[in-house]
Amino acid sequence: MQDTIDQPFARIADLIALHAQRQPQHPAVVHGEERVDYATLHRRMDQVAVALQRAGIRPGEAIAICAPSSIAYATVFLGALRAGVVVAPLAPSTTPQGLAQMVDNAEARLVFLDATSEIAAGALNPPRIALDGNAAVGQPLADWLAPEGSAPEPAPVEPAAAFNIIYSSGTTGAPKGIVQSHGMRWAHIQRGLQYDYSPQTVTLLSTPLYSNTTLVLFFPTLAFGGTLVLMAKFNAAEYLKLAVRHRVSHTMLVPVQYQRLLALPDFDAHDLSSFRFKFCTSAPFSPVLKADVLKRWPGGLVEFYGMTEGGGSCILDAHEHPDKLHTVGKPTPTSDIRLIDEAGKEVPEGEAGEVVGHSGGMMNGYHRQPEKTREAEWFDPAGKRFIRTGDIGRFDADGFLVLFDRKKDMIISGGFNIYPSDMEGELRQHPAVLESAVVGVPSEAWGETPVAFVVLRPGASVAAAELKDWVNARVGKTQRLSELVLTEELPRSAIGKILKRELRDSWTGKVA
Known part of the structure; x- marks a missing residue:
């Protein structure tokens, strides 16, 4: 093969x-x-x-x-x-x-x-x-x-x-x-050589076929002669039944699905020893959740970082680098990942910048939208074409990429850059918090100011004001939340991404 x-x-x-x-x-x-x-x-x-x-x-x-x-x-x-x-x-x-x-x-x-x-x-x-x-x-x-x-x-x-x-x-x-x-898809298939794809592969897919997240496993499984098991709609309990029944070896899940599976009271009672590799992409994957997956679910855990547009990828083999769970891994051998500033110049080593990437697997462009295509491209001084990700990150001393936030989600308050992921990371440390999203809203005094939307764990109870004071005591002065809203759920796309634009649009309050 x-x-x-x-x-x-x-x-x-x-x-x-x-x-x-x-x-x-x-x-x-x-x-x-x-x-x-x-x-x-x-x-x-x-x-x-x-x-x-x-x-x-x-x-x-x-x-x-x-x-x-x-x-x-x-x-x-x-x-x-x-x-x-x-x-x-x-x-x-x-x-x-x-x-x-x-x-x-x-x-x-x-x-x-x-x-x-x-x-x-x-x-x-x-x-x-x-x-x-x-x-x-x-x-x-x-x-x-x-x-x-x-x-x-x-x-x-x-x-x-x-x-x-x-x-x-x-x-x-x-x-x-x-x-x-076709060449870009072929590159995805060849990547399967690293992850034990074969005719014996059984891949369980519970994300939709219109998503690139799903297709990066759909096509390699068939190319290697394996078996695909499809779910039209994700259900955590049904997913585990199918995994056991079909002796699944490979799967792709987004972070919220991992979260819901591991939260099932009987998760650990299922025999998941057939798994060879579990993959994740499409949304931020918290280090705490990665560690829980590694501890409780057999087989390797691999996080893909990249865009549907292509332009290079980073891969974190989490089972091999348990000390790097706060990163999205290293660039693949065929990827050229760089960081640029607002002026489009590469940043000095160790500094943060927008992530841009080049590889053999890049989109041809946005269909019938040449202006949008040009906006997504960056060219180095030698004329090499890169795709802009809109993500802000930096490389650590070992060459692993640490992401902060989407560029569009970064909050500029009183002239200071605030990364929502910092506050979200702190909120995750509170025992009552299941998940959170921090967005920037208009402020008369600061231009923008951070507001948090928080979902509590089942059975947990904490007042919004108390939780806001708790997190504000743990972050820098410029990062402090102006408001904290408790909500039953966060708006998500069908693939599990939190829709921060909807949260910003839903904000009707006023902050000084």
């Missing part, structure tokens, strides 16, 4: 065809009680590819998929890749207006959806195909597919060709379409 993966470039669709020959009855994708083996997946991909070609959709043109994870979803995505067609996976939770904007931006020729996304779909121009066969939603998938046994016309692709368009979560405004190439 290593010889197959360790080559300059290959197509994922071709690797699945190879597995269909070598291990036709090996399970490829499992969802609930439904499962398909590699031979069946290969045939269905051909049916999708032929149907797309029959509809006149050419390589390089796009389709959109808007539905929860399912075997039908996976088959359409993979079949489109076989035809050289670009896939725009979209969130069913989006608004009708947002969905229409993304479909229009992607120039999608067809939209695949199911009943769960019917309301969000609204009035879309492209023809609709119903993944679940619901004729009220669109043409049933079974009726649209080409006959079984159909063979598509060859559709070779170059590494630079568009693979998919991933839309940003929209937490900072209108979603942007991030065009990722």
Whole structure:
């Protein structure tokens, strides 16, 4: 298998065809009680590819998929890749207006959806195909597919060709379409050589297929001939049942999912000894939570730091560096990560700056948004292209990257830079605090001032004023909170990111 993966470039669709020959009855994708083996997946991909070609959709043109994870979803995505067609996976939770904007931006020729996304779909121009066969939603998938046994016309692709368009979560405004190439996805697959991927791999995915977080494990698992177990919606208790039942070896979870799993009273009673690697990305992963995962969950723990846009990654193999849990690891060998100041100049060694990165896996650009693409780029004096992350960080003496905050989340109060993560870290030390988010709100005296939104642990009780005084006694004078609000939950995106913009927008109070 290593010889197959360790080559300059290959197509994922071709690797699945190879597995269909070598291990036709090996399970490829499992969802609930439904499962398909590699031979069946290969045939269905051909049916999708032929149907797309029959509809006149050419390589390089796009389709959109808007539905929860399912075997039908996976088959359409993979079949489109076989035809050289670009896939725009979209969130069913989006608004009708947002969905229409993304479909229009992607120039999608067809939209695949199911009943769960019917309301969000609204009035879309492209023809609709119903993944679940619901004729009220669109043409049933079974009726649209080409006959079984159909063979598509060859559709070779170059590494630079568009693979998919991933839309940003929209937490900072209108979603942007991030065009990722076949070469970028191949780099993700080759990274799997480090993490014991093989035909014996069983990967449990409970995050949605429209998220790059999910896809960085989805494609490598299939490329290596492993088995995918899909969850349409995360449920902590059900996740553990599936992990035990299928003897799961690999998984991707965001921090809030780790938190909810470890909080289950019977977590430690489950046999999770089959796990080889657990991965995390997409949101800040607290050192305390990482340590708890390492202590209670067998197998390695790996944190990926990077952007959907690409531009370099850092990796923390937490099980090998338990003293570096406050970092996001070191840059990968193929990544060039640098730190720049407000003027776009590299900062001196040891100082903090905005993280920018270059690698072989970078987005082509934001789809049909050249100005946004230029805003995301930084070029060094030699003309080398980097992607700006918007994150502020610094390298420690051992070359591990320590992150402070998103640049846009940094609070400037009375001329001082305040990093919300500092206060959030202090709040986590209080025994009553489950999670928190600190944002900057307008202040007449200081321009901006920090306000904390806090969720308490179940059964815990503490007054907001008491908790504010407690944390203010532990931080510097310029960092002190002006207000602290107790709330039942923090707003999150579908992938688990805290929506700080919503917290800022919800603030109606006044501070001096």
